Amino acid sequence: MTALVAQRAGKRYGRTWALRDCTLAIPSGRVVALVGPNGAGKSTLLNLAVGLTEPTAGCIRVLDDVRPGTQPALDRIAFVAQDTPLYANLSVADTLRLVASLSRGWDEANARNRLSQLDIPLRRRVGKLSGGQHAQVALAVALARHPELLILDEPVARLDPLARHDFMAALMTAVADEGLSVLLSSHVVAELEKVCDYLVVLSRGQVQVAGDVDELLAGHRVLTGPSSELDAVVQQHDVVHAQTAERQARLLVRMTRPVPTPLGWRLDETNLEELVLSYLRAPQASALPGPSIEAVSA
Amino acid sequence: MTITASRTGWSLPRVPGLPWVTWRQHRFALLGVLTVLGGFGLLMIVNGLAMHADYHRLGVGSCGTLPSSVECQTGLEVFQHRYQSIADFLPTMLAFVPALIGTFVGAPLIARELESGTFRFAWTQATDRARWTVAKLTLLGAVLAGLALAFSALYGWWFHPWEPLLGRIQSGKSYEVEGVVFAARVLFAFALGALLGAVLRRTITAMAATLAVWVGVVFSTAIYLRPHIQAPVVAQDSALGIGRRDWVLSTWTQDASGHHLTNGQLNDLTRRVATRVGTAADPRQAFDQWFLQHGYTSWSKYQPNGRFWHFQLVEGSAYLVAALLLGAGTVWWVRRRAA
Numbered sequence: 131m132t133a134l135v136a137q138r139a140g141k142r143y144g145r146t147w148a149l150r151d152c153t154l155a156i157p158s159g160r161v162v163a164l165v166g167p168n169g170a171g172k173s174t175l176l177n178l179a180v181g182l183t184e185p186t187a188g189c190i191r192v193l194d195d196v197r198p199g200t201q202p203a204l205d206r207i208a209f210v211a212q213d214t215p216l217y218a219n220l221s222v223a224d225t226l227r228l229v230a231s232l233s234r235g236w237d238e239a240n241a242r243n244r245l246s247q248l249d250i251p252l253r254r255r256v257g258k259l260s261g262g263q264h265a266q267v268a269l270a271v272a273l274a275r276h277p278e279l280l281i282l283d284e285p286v287a288r289l290d291p292l293a294r295h296d297f298m299a300a301l302m303t304a305v306a307d308e309g310l311s312v313l314l315s316s317h318v319v320a321e322l323e324k325v326c327d328y329l330v331v332l333s334r335g336q337v338q339v340a341g342d343v344d345e346l347l348a349g350h351r352v353l354t355g356p357s358s359e360l361d362a363v364v365q366q367h368d369v370v371h372a373q374t375a376e377r378q379a380r381l382l383v384r385m386t387r388p389v390p391t392p393l394g395w396r397l398d399e400t401n402l403e404e405l406v407l408s409y410l411r412a413p414q415a416s417a418l419p420g421p422s423i424e425a426v427s428a
Numbered sequence: 429m430t431i432t433a434s435r436t437g438w439s440l441p442r443v444p445g446l447p448w449v450t451w452r453q454h455r456f457a458l459l460g461v462l463t464v465l466g467g468f469g470l471l472m473i474v475n476g477l478a479m480h481a482d483y484h485r486l487g488v489g490s491c492g493t494l495p496s497s498v499e500c501q502t503g504l505e506v507f508q509h510r511y512q513s514i515a516d517f518l519p520t521m522l523a524f525v526p527a528l529i530g531t532f533v534g535a536p537l538i539a540r541e542l543e544s545g546t547f548r549f550a551w552t553q554a555t556d557r558a559r560w561t562v563a564k565l566t567l568l569g570a571v572l573a574g575l576a577l578a579f580s581a582l583y584g585w586w587f588h589p590w591e592p593l594l595g596r597i598q599s600g601k602s603y604e605v606e607g608v609v610f611a612a613r614v615l616f617a618f619a620l621g622a623l624l625g626a627v628l629r630r631t632i633t634a635m636a637a638t639l640a641v642w643v644g645v646v647f648s649t650a651i652y653l654r655p656h657i658q659a660p661v662v663a664q665d666s667a668l669g670i671g672r673r674d675w676v677l678s679t680w681t682q683d684a685s686g687h688h689l690t691n692g693q694l695n696d697l698t699r700r701v702a703t704r705v706g707t708a709a710d711p712r713q714a715f716d717q718w719f720l721q722h723g724y725t726s727w728s729k730y731q732p733n734g735r736f737w738h739f740q741l742v743e744g745s746a747y748l749v750a751a752l753l754l755g756a757g758t759v760w761w762v763r764r765r766a767a
Contacts, residue, residue, distance in 0.1 A: 215546045
């Protein structure tokens, strides 16, 4: 079961490739974080996945070989776009009715429950809601369609910390209740550690890292030691990125083979944020520890 | 899926799906169109009732094309004094209403979605965006066409007393508002605006472009193509002259051997003859007599008023076909290129 498969997919706008040679397989039933700096091609990949654009090269399939944008894909995927666009002049109730009119399998009670729990008045115009409420309405109408795959493009980028927390909490509750697959792009890495179990790092239009979060964390360690010995350690280990401050060096290494910890160095576990940042700072270290397409579909 | 209303008391029958979406999103645009057409309609009803009453009271109707008696002449003059100016400016002004509809209803239809980013919301629901576009274009198009046809019919009633006097085939006048050309042009403007909005992606730019293209197309077709819908009638002006109801394309004077006189030649000739007959007892009659004796004749090329419906149907069909092509182009663009 895959949520998304991309095979050498590329999208070019004019002369610039927003996404290039993207090969990727994302298993379903996961909460997938798609991270990368601005302009890395995250939105492009997501727009391709929901069928808003078509690839210039290669191909993209969703939910086990369904073409994005076709009726089965539209029926089974819900999308919360960047800045959560909604019609500002519609009331919340009319927004629900609009989505109901354009969807199949719409669950009105589900949407109303969700909104009443958040104290969002149905009569208020969407344009008058706070940023957090606005995003919550977008999430509620997406969830009330009972999608198999929910795709969100930077849903919390513009929210304050509290609204951001509430949004992620609502999303996680829904994931726990309904068991849907989620593909979520973000450049706020700190938010993702608690919620995501699969990571894709996109950099300069290409996939840099893709894999299960636990496996990625288990497969990487942080080495700390004197910077005078840096060169020797780098030769022995598979170093993703090295950071030196005065006398101390801090290295993120990949545990591809068992290597003894050098004398006078300390070996620690890493966290998702450090892992992502290290890879983003070393765009050449574009190894893919994640599963290949064959491995996923097998 | 329909939702059950949980409002207290009354509830309207619920229109499902895309028709409701179209209505909810464009009801203010439709209200605007209704206000403009309704405003002019009210003006025509109020003015028309008075005008029709005066027309009968002054006996203008019984006079025929050319007033034969003094009473007729006086009645006609009073009638013209009261109503000629509105009969002149109203049709010219109303001729631009389709452009307004294209600019304010057609151009924002898709441009606003693209500009504000709401297309990412609307086109990722379970309704395919081609269907969404087709529904909006056909539903709004049908309503606009219906309103336009009703408006043209009302205009026809209002203008009716003038028809024997002014005809309705004259370019730039009633021809642009009566019949089916007006409604066909509304559809053309609407579809043009929708396509330009989808391609240009900016509401204001699309509005300006719609207005400019509409004016360009309508003026150039009216000036360069409409006279060729049917070969014009070429006729020598009789003593009665051609009626003021026909659409005169050109007039000229020719000599006995059939050569057309240029304006310069005609001016020279007129001056020479005028000095020669200046001493006659009745210079006016002597002047005409001289031209007649020397074989000069004046001619007109014109489209008779009776061809009104033929012209309307030909031109209306052309705009309708153009509107359908533009609509199909809009759907294609939204599907393939827009997002």
